[in-house]
Amino acid sequence: MNEPIIKTEHLTHIYAPDTPFELAAVRDVNLEIRKGEILGIIGHTGSGKSTLIQHLNALQKPTSGRVLLEGQDIFASKASIRQARARVGLVFQYPEYQLFEETVYKDIAFGPKNMSLTGEEIDRRVREAAGFVGLEEEILERSPFDLSGGQKRRVAIAGVIAMMPEVLVLDEPMAGLDPAGRESIMENILSYHDKTGAAIVIVTHSMEEAARHADRMVVLNHGSVAMDGAPEQIFSRGPELRRMGLDTPVMTDVAERLAGLGVRLPGTVYTVEQMVDALMQLERGLGRA
Ligand SMILES: Nc1ncnc2c1ncn2[C@@H]1O[C@H](COP(=O)(O)OP(=O)(O)OP(=O)(O)O)[C@@H](O)[C@H]1O
Ligand SMILES: [Mg+2]
Structure with a gap:
């Protein structure tokens, strides 16, 4: 198991403290994000996902507790805040609404320009980031406002990738896209992961997506960590997930119903591929009996 790059220690975030609107959105979260x-x-709507991840690059300040980047408190100084913003890239929910430059190129270059890099290095990064998200060269000189929703989303993600973060944090990156768009954005994110070895943190409502791609999953419930483990550990707790207002993957539901009928599949099943494997194993077992 890789060593952690980010750790939160007793991280708590209270909105509007000491007012009638006081709300503990994140409560005593101890989280590790490991390299690569x-x-x-x-987590359900309002469980604190966005609030939590905005602490990882110092966009939100903890009410109490700390965020450590390789052991250093990111709020220790102005320099450490700046470091956190450069090393931990955050893509907001619906980031396309934050595009504002006259060309796609300038929008992608915005982050790297604030990192005191040479013009040549900025240019290299813009083109490489555009490549990661599958944007063609000729789009770079167009206005981001002329693009489709899916393409705007790619431009916004490229803007963060161009900063070459060691941790890429994305808040619902597939939300609002059609299935083909979701799939290709996910492929873009995975290609950045595979080529750079960066850690990826993805906030998602979709259990299916988390199930297919995550090495590890954290379930938030009312601001606290309710579960933390490998997908098969999380999905073996279907009834608890549903009590927290979460859907379980379709294949998990099918496996549970089969178990109800007395058909016990080997292992935890949460993807179609695993279901096929489990059924084939079962069939071979029956053949022998
Ligand atoms: N700026 C804010 N001021 C006050 N309360 C806020 C603020 N932002 C979020 N909240 C509240 O904090 C809680 C956690 O919100 P947060 O946006 O972190 O949840 P989430 O899990 O990302 O939800 P969603 O799935 O809907 O995106 C919610 O009750 C929300 O209403
Ligand atoms: Mg959110």
Whole structure:
């Protein structure tokens, strides 16, 4: 198992403290993000996912507790805040609404320009980031406002990738896209992961997506970590997940219903591929009996 790059220690975030609107959105969260892993964060609406991840690059300040980047408190100084913003890239929910430059190129270059890099290095990064998200060269000179929703989303993600973060954090990156769009954005994110070895943190409502791609999953419930483990450990707790208002993957539901009928599949099943494997194993077992 890789060593952690980020740790939160007793991280708590209270909105509007000491007012009638006081709300503890994140409560005593101890989380580790390991180098190179793909971590899925799931939880019901309002469970604190966005608030939590905005602490990872110092966009939100803890009410109490700390965020450590390789052991150093990211709020220790102005320099450490700046470091956290450069090393931990955050893609917001619906990031396409934050595009504002006159060309796609300038939008992608915005982050790297604030990192005191040479013009040549900025240019290299913009083109490489565009490549990661599958944007063609000729789109770079167009206005981001002329693009489709899916393409705008890619431009926004490229803007963060161009900063070459060691941890890429994405808040619902597939939300609002059609299935083909979702699939290709996911492929873009995975290609950045595979080529750079960066850790990826993906907030998602979709259990299916988390199930297919995450090495580890964290389930938030009312601001606290309710579960933290490998997908098969999480999905073996279907009834608890549903009590927290989460859907379980379709294949998990099918496996549970089969178990109800007395058909016990080997192992935990949460993807179609695993279901096929489990059924084939079962069939071979029956053949022998
Ligand atoms: N700026 C804010 N001021 C006050 N309360 C807020 C603020 N942002 C979020 N909240 C509240 O904090 C809680 C956690 O919100 P957060 O957006 O972190 O949850 P989430 O899990 O990302 O939800 P969603 O799945 O809907 O995106 C919610 O009750 C929300 O209403
Ligand atoms: Mg959110």
